[in-house]
Amino acid sequence: MSFSSDLKTELSEIYVHAAHCRIAELSALTSLLGKYSDENIIIKSEKEQCIAKISRLIRKTFDNSEKMMYTSICSGQNVIKIEKSLANEMISTLKLSIKGEEIYSDDQVFEKTCCKRAFIRGAFLAVGSISSPEKKHHFEMDYSDDLRAEQIIKIIKVFDIYPKVVVRRNSYVVYLKDGDEIANILSVIEAPNALMTFENFRIVKDIRNSINREVNCETANISKIAGASVKQIEDIEFIDKLKGRDFLTDSLREVADIRVENPLLSLKELGEMMNPPIGKSGVNHRLRRISILADKLREEL
Structure with missing residues (x-):
């Protein structure tokens, strides 16, 4: 099962x-999965767990x-048909409004903060999905019109979470990509198991990224040292060939000898090998003087 399916299973098992x-x-759930037809409400979902929760909530309420x-299966979908008298009672109790076949929830139904949590949970069960935290951070709810999208955004913002919306194939997708905000929304809809799984993957991913950054930085430093070392050794060997190593002063000859023998050491490490030891800037100064001498000799040639 996918992480999204596991999350929906967890949410469907929450007893309110x-x-x-x-x-x-x-x-x-009713407004997003239901249609109003011939004074009945028809609720359809491919997810058996979602239909089971709706049935349980209706029986309890x-x-x-x-x-x-009446529950049935039609064209691969689980269907609940609610007859007229119960449909009318649900419309009144659930604060639903009817526009043609479409069913909308009025804002009165989620005035309390706990009810906002429950409403978001129901909305995600109906039209939500979340990507596996192993791959990327993405949480979304897919709405058929802008009214429903604006309503859920308004509710989610109460919890200091700020989703974005994009129009995709005639639907309005409300989404989150920030890891912290996704963790917060999982907490809001009261999914502790999914939240723990999500955070564990985030920790592993952060550690892996940190190691990769350190390795990349170390690799870049080695490449930088190696590149500089090649130029320095070329200058030393050029002076050797043209004038001999004794052409250099004692201090320059010492750093030249150590550099040729240790091409991959940093300037700091080279300085620690000098007698007496000198700092990084001192080594750099001496190697620059060797480079200047080599360039002058090249110009003379």
């Missing part, structure tokens, strides 16, 4: 005790719902 939170979550609610 407070009636007002059950109503908020069921309102989100409405009396005698078993006699007015």
Whole structure:
């Protein structure tokens, strides 16, 4: 199973005790997965776990719902048909409004902070997905129109999380890409197992990235040292060939001898091998003087 499926399974198994939170979550699920037809509400989802939770919430919230609610499978989708009397009661209790076949949740249904959490949880169960934290950070909810997208953005912002929206193939995708914000939204919808998994992968990824940065930095330093060393040794060997090593002063000859014998050492390490030891800047100064001498000899030639 994917990380997204595991998250939805976790959310579908959450038992909501407070009636007002059950109503908020069921309102989100009904408005996003339901259609109003011939005074009935038809709810469809490919996810059996999602339909099971909707059925459970309806039975817990409405009396005698078993006699007015029918579950079936049609064209690979799980379907709940809610008959007229129960549909009317749900519209009133869940603060739903009808526009043609479309069903919308009114803002009154999530006035409390806990109800906002439940509403976001229901919305994600209905139209949400999240990528595996092994690959990248991406959390999204796919809405059919801008009204629903604007509504969920407004609710999520209450928790100091600021999603963006993009239009993709006639749908409005509300998404998060920042790892901290995704961790926060998982906490908001009360998914501790998914949050722990997500954070563990983030820690591993951060450690791996830190190691890669250090390796890349070390590699760059080695390349830089090697490049400078090649030029320095070329200058020393040029002077050797033309004038001999004794052409150099004692201090320059000492650093030249050590550099030729240790082509991969840094300037600091070269300085520690001198007698007496000198600092990095001192070594650099002497090697520059050798380079200047070599360039003058080249000019004379």
